[in-house]
Amino acid sequence: MPEVEFQCPLPNGLHARPASTLAERVARFGSAVELTNQRSGACANARSVLEMVALGVKLGDRCRLSFAGADADEAARSLRTFVDEELPVCDEALPAENTTSAACELPRGLRASCSRWYTGTVVCPGIGEGRVVVVGGARVPPALLALPAVAAAQERERFASATASVRAALETRLASRPAAVEEGILHAHLSIVRDVGMTQRVAAGIAAGRSAIQAVAESSSHFADLMRGAESAYVRERAIDIEDIAFQIIEALHGSRLRSPQLDLAEDSVVVAESLTPRQFLALEKQFLKALVLEHTGGTSHAVILARSFGIPTLTGVADVRAHVTDGGGAVVDAHLGIVIPDPAAAVRRFYAREQQTLRRREERLARFTGLPARTRDAQVLEVAANVATLEELGPAFASGADGIGLFRTEMLFMDREAPPSEEEQFAIYLQAARAAQGRTVIVRTFDVGGDKPVPYLDLAAEKNPFLGRRGVRVYPGQAQLFRTQLRAILRASAFGVIWMMVPMVNSLEELRWVKARIAEARAELDASGRRYDPALRVGVMLEIPSAVFGICDLASEADFFSIGTNDLLQYFMAVDREDAGVAGLASARHPSFLRLLSKIVADARAAGRWVGMCGEMTRSPRNLPLLVGLGLDEISTAAPEIPGQKAAIANLSFAACRELLERALACGTTAQVEELVAHFREQGAAQNLLESEFVCMDSDSRSKEEAIQELVSALYVAGRTEQPRALEDAIWAREAVYSTGLGFGFAIPHCKSDAVCANSIAVLRLAQPIEWGSMDGEPVRCVILLAMRASDQEGAHMKVFSRLARRLMHEEFRERMLAARDRGDVLSCLTQELELPPHRIG
């Protein structure tokens, strides 16, 4: 029996790609060919990519190919040449394995206890902990697996046709020229469908009396387990592909889509998936959905938009996370830092329990502002509304204090279904929205499909560049009936509340006139049938194309209002594809040119006497808020969870100062200059006390220096004194690195100069148990006083207080008074007197 021995020349081992090349070469011959990894002794059918990959052949491993059959000698000669000449060069470099996730630095309090974490992009901030539920894997409903087998011949036939249909579906997608990333995945999936090892194993299962479904499930877990046991992370990750494909074959065998049973959450859960459809997301029990982690990159998919409006902490772009977490195990998602920590240790859980408590306190504090209109200190009112896409989101939006719905995206009603929604179905939805709003305005945007949001029954032809193709209003003339149905439904609902109608992607006055003519027709029909509607229904334009911005004066003849859609306006204005990570960084909403564009919009809308709002990503960053207030918009519409914070922040701003900030930003030459201005922006008039009773924490249970600093910073964060608690902590630790601020006598005075704090502040921590601080006298610390000073604002009066405090600490009477204080009030009055602070209301 001829044999060919070789040493694996591939730096990344024999993974899927070189294994497929080898299998293709073997396929030219009729002989049976077996590959043995001599290191482990394991062998595989050299026609099966899966079996070969599962051998885990690494660089330098000694391997043997053995041949049996009529053309064995010829095959051996050919393969000899192949392993010598082609195998070494058939692989391109793989991206380096990311074994240490050192890309992101952990907060101090986690460094000692957390060894493994994976990073992604935060699309909705928050912290969530729960049991990992992997959605979209090959979890076959047990009932299906329990179905008994019919005759083996029939099961074999069913398997063959199911495989053929999955294969055909993959080939169709490949033929539609998908993006390179997807193409690679499709090829990998095709090779699994075609894999001989897989097919043979299923056939053997059927021969042994199993149903095709059972045999596929068994083969899938067999190969997936082999992959999971591999040493290479790359190979381990392929387990998911096998399960995906097996699941698709089982769906084909079953004859219909299987509703994933994993969607039925029963306890606090962290849902992990490649991606989720909006339907899948909506099916999840929100009460138990504590966090969402997606491999898919991008912050604008519909599941992501939904997650954001429900305030579910969400990360996207977490590479291969399904291979790193254990389904059914625990995980913590920190969607501030952008990390997921599988199987968290007790110390990690304690860290996050404290963090969550901080977030809860902050929420409670912000809740004071939710019921009130947002008003600046100089009495400028700015409506803060919510963006929603479904009825389910209205409750949370109004509970967060939304003054209205600034954007009701309706395309979700049209997507993910076989046929368009009827007039009655739509009417019922808009009616419920109007009623839920209880007199507040609901801006309903007519459906915006095309481009990134394809709808199957609309049969929109594929376009080379869908973002510049038929989208929004451009679709309506070709879908006149669909549009008419929506107009009638919106008009009818307008009789029951305050509904405004907004048209997306308007480029010209003609388009708007066309829409207005259709509205007039719809009204005439409703009149004729005696249906009610609001005759004064306002119709407005979503400003997202630069040409519309330069046509505001013309559009105003037909438009009652404008709302700026910053996502698309930014990408069209800057010529930057917002989904393309390679250039997305170029499109900053703080680019001076974009600010000038926004300023022009508001000025032109004002000149035309029109209401102007803004919906879109730009409203989400607290950093942009002073600029938005300065613009003098009537409204901003944002994700519901942002609303309380935005309202609280507006109450601390003055329109005049924001106006001045905007003027200076408009005069900047670069985005960096604007960033600089915004980062150092602080209201001069907003004199704030150095010390508030909220900054005093008594009987703290902090157990370490890390926890103590975290707790002090959290107190400032809860009170709104810092929006960047991590940066503030870092600044404090940077100072701590010079030498410990433990000054002896049981006191420590951590301090920093950093603009991460919004106003100069003193915070106090009295510890229940003394902690080690590396003090000058080696004694543990019982009282910690944090001095946080702004780098760009070293106001003399505050500095005097700090230096007075430092001096007072050298006196025993003062220290004893601080340690003897029974409650916050005592601490506060002690410091107020000793530091000669302005009289303080204590209570």
Next chain:
Amino acid sequence: MKIVAVTACPTGIAHTYMAAEQLEKSARAAGHQIKVETQGAMGIENELEAKEIAEADVVLLAVDIEVEQRERFEGKRIVEVRVAEAIKNPKAVLERLHA
């Protein structure tokens, strides 16, 4: 003994002033005359005058960073210590001035 001193720490928020306070307190208790200039976040405070420097027996620098206007002390006897030493053990620091 007549002492002039300068205190200066890296951030100039706390230790500069703690050291100044400790030195003033301890020097007076020991019957010395002392004036402490602080070089902190607010700049130079309680600045030493040329006459005071001239009359001083010794210059004490309790500093962790470069002292500003060091040239004022040219020709004087200078004792330099870390800020932390002045805070932790001001008496020992003052004793070193007797040498």
